[in-house]
Amino acid sequence: xxxxxxxxxxxxxxxTRLNDSEKEEVMGLAGEYRQFISAAKTERETIELAVKTAxxxxxxxxxxxxxxxxxxRVFATWRGKCMALAIVGSEPLEKGINVVGAHVDSPRLDxxxxxxxxxxxxxxxxxxxxxGIKKYHWVGIPLALHGVVVKEDGRVxxxxxxxxxxxxxxxxxxxxxxxxxxxMEKKMAxxxxxxxxxxxxxxxxxxxxxxREKIKQAVLDYLxxxxxxxxxxxxxxxxxxxxxWPARDVGVDGSxxxxxxxxxxxxxxxxxxxxxxxxxxxxxxxxxFVDKEEIGSTGNTGMYSTFFTNFVAELAARIVPRYSELVLxxxxxxxxxxxADVNAGLDPNYPDVMDKLNAARLGHGVVLTKYxxxxxxxxxxDAHAEFMGLVRxxxxxxxxxxxxxxxxxxxxxxxxxxxxxxxxxxxxVVDCGVPLLGMHSPFEVAxxxxxxxxxxGYRAFLGG
Ligand code: MN
Ligand code: MN
Numbered sequence: 001x002x003x004x005x006x007x008x009x010x011x012x013x014x015x016t017r018l019n020d021s022e023k024e025e026v027m028g029l030a031g032e033y034r035q036f037i038s039a040a041k042t043e044r045e046t047i048e049l050a051v052k053t054a055x056x057x058x059x060x061x062x063x064x065x066x067x068x069x070x071x072x073r074v075f076a077t078w079r080g081k082c083m084a085l086a087i088v089g090s091e092p093l094e095k096g097i098n099v100v101g102a103h104v105d106s107p108r109l110d111x112x113x114x115x116x117x118x119x120x121x122x123x124x125x126x127x128x129x130x131x132g133i134k135k136y137h138w139v140g141i142p143l144a145l146h147g148v149v150v151k152e153d154g155r156v157x158x159x160x161x162x163x164x165x166x167x168x169x170x171x172x173x174x175x176x177x178x179x180x181x182x183x184m185e186k187k188m189a190x191x192x193x194x195x196x197x198x199x200x201x202x203x204x205x206x207x208x209x210x211x212r213e214k215i216k217q218a219v220l221d222y223l224x225x226x227x228x229x230x231x232x233x234x235x236x237x238x239x240x241x242x243x244x245w246p247a248r249d250v251g252v253d254g255s256x257x258x259x260x261x262x263x264x265x266x267x268x269x270x271x272x273x274x275x276x277x278x279x280x281x282x283x284x285x286x287x288x289f290v291d292k293e294e295i296g297s298t299g300n301t302g303m304y305s306t307f308f309t310n311f312v313a314e315l316a317a318r319i320v321p322r323y324s325e326l327v328l329x330x331x332x333x334x335x336x337x338x339x340a341d342v343n344a345g346l347d348p349n350y351p352d353v354m355d356k357l358n359a360a361r362l363g364h365g366v367v368l369t370k371y372x373x374x375x376x377x378x379x380x381x382d383a384h385a386e387f388m389g390l391v392r393x394x395x396x397x398x399x400x401x402x403x404x405x406x407x408x409x410x411x412x413x414x415x416x417x418x419x420x421x422x423x424x425x426x427x428x429v430v431d432c433g434v435p436l437l438g439m440h441s442p443f444e445v446a447x448x449x450x451x452x453x454x455x456x457g458y459r460a461f462l463g464g
Pocket of ligand 2: 294440
C-alpha cells in the first residue's frame with residue numbers, strides 16, 4: 001500500500017493505491033481462487049480440498065500428536081463437513097487464541113430421499129431447497145449433481161455428473177411466458193413453488209417390457225452402470241444440485257469474479273491461504289470451517305455443535321501441562337475472532353435497499369461489519385467498540401484496505417452469521433468479509449481487490 005488506508009464511503013477504489021507487485025498478487029490470488037470455487041461446490045468437496053491444501057502446507061492431523069510445541073501446525077475434521085486448523089503460538093494459551101471462522105455450505109437444491117419418478121415420459125428428480133434461495137434463480141440454468149451415495153455395506157460412492165464438457169447436465173425447465181399469465185400475476189416469492197423444482201433427468205425408455213416406468217428405469221440403469229447406485233440407495237445419499245458452470249472473470253478488465261458458492265467459500269479460501277502463509281504466531285491461530293450456516297448452524301458439523309470447543313480442548317490438552325476445563329474456558333473467553341462471511345455490496349441496480357453512507361462498495365476493500373441482524377439488531381453479535389478499535393488498528397498497521405458496511409437499510413431485511421455463536425464463549429467477535437453482488441444467486445460476484453484484502457486482513461488477524 002502506498003498510502004494510509006481510508007475507510008469512508010466515497011474514497012477512491014483501493015486499486016489506485018496498490019503498487020505493481022500488489023496488483024499482480026491481486027490477480028494471481030483471484031486466479032487460484034476461481035479454480036478453488038470451481039472445484040469445491042459442496043461442503044464435503046470444500047473440506048476435502050481444504051484438507052489437501054492444509055497437508056501440502058505442513059499441517060498434520062491433530063490426533064497424530066501427543067504434545068504440541070509453538071509453531072506446530074495441526075488440523076482436525078468432523079464427518080467430512082467441518083474442519084479446524086491451528087498453528088500453536090508462543091504465548092500461553094490462556095491469553096487467548098485468534099480465530100477466523102467461515103462456513104463451507106451454500107444454498108442449493110438437495111435431492112429428496114426418494115427423488116426419482118417418471119411423468120409425461122420424462123424422468124424427474126425431486127428436490128428440497130437448502131438455505132435462502134430465490135426459487136426463480138434455479139430454473140432455466142444448467143445444473144450438476146454432486147454428492148455421495150452410501151451403500152448398505154458402508155461403502156461411500158462419490159457422484160459428480162455435469163462438470164465435464166463431455167458429460168450431460170441437468171436442468172429445471174421454466175414455464176414458458178406464453179402460458180405464464182397466472183404465474184406472472186403472483187407475488188415473486190410464490191411464482192415458483194418448492195415442489196416445482198424437480199430436475200429433468202432423462203427421456204429415453206428401456207426396451208424391456210417387464211418394467212412399467214421405462215424411462216425412470218433407464219436412469220436407474222445408467223446410475224447402476226456408472227456408479228453402482230440402486231434406487232433404494234438414494235435413502236442413504238446426499239446429492240446436491242448446483243450450477244454446472246465454473247467461476248469466470250467478469251468485466252472487460254477482469255476485475256470481478258463471478259461464480260457459485262462465494263458465500264462463503266470466498267472466506268474459506270482466503271482464510272485457508274491466510275493461515276497457511278503465517279508461521280510462528282505469538283497467539284495460537286485457528287482457522288475454522290463449519291457447515292450448515294445457511295440453515296441455522298445446526299447439526300453436529302454446524303457452529304452450534306461442540307466441534308470447535310472440542311478442537312480447542314484437544315489443542316489445550318496437548319499444549320498446557322496441567323489441562324483443566326478452567327484452562328479451556330479461560331482460553332476461549334480471552335480469545336478474539338473474526339466471523340469471516342460475505343456482506344452485501346452496493347448494487348447500482350438496487351441502490352435503494354442500502355444506506356449509502358454505511359454500504360460496502362466493490363473494490364473498496366474487505367468489509368468490517370459491526371453488527372448484522374434484522375430490524376432492531378435482532379440476532380446480532382454487535383462487536384464492542386473496543387474490539388472494532390483493536391481490529392481497525394491492526395488493519396492499519398498491516399496495510400489492509402477495509403471499509404465499513406452494514407447489510408442494507410434498517411427494516412429492509414437482514415441476516416446473520418456464525419458471529420453470535422463464537423461470542424457465546426466470551427470472546428470478542430466481529431464480522432469481516434468480502435462484499436458481494438447477487439449474494440445467494442447461482443452466480444455471485446466479488447471484486448478481486450476485496451478478495452485479496454480479505455486474505456491480507458485474515459492473515460494480519462491470525463498472525464497478530
Ligand atoms: Mn454466509
Ligand atoms: Mn448466506
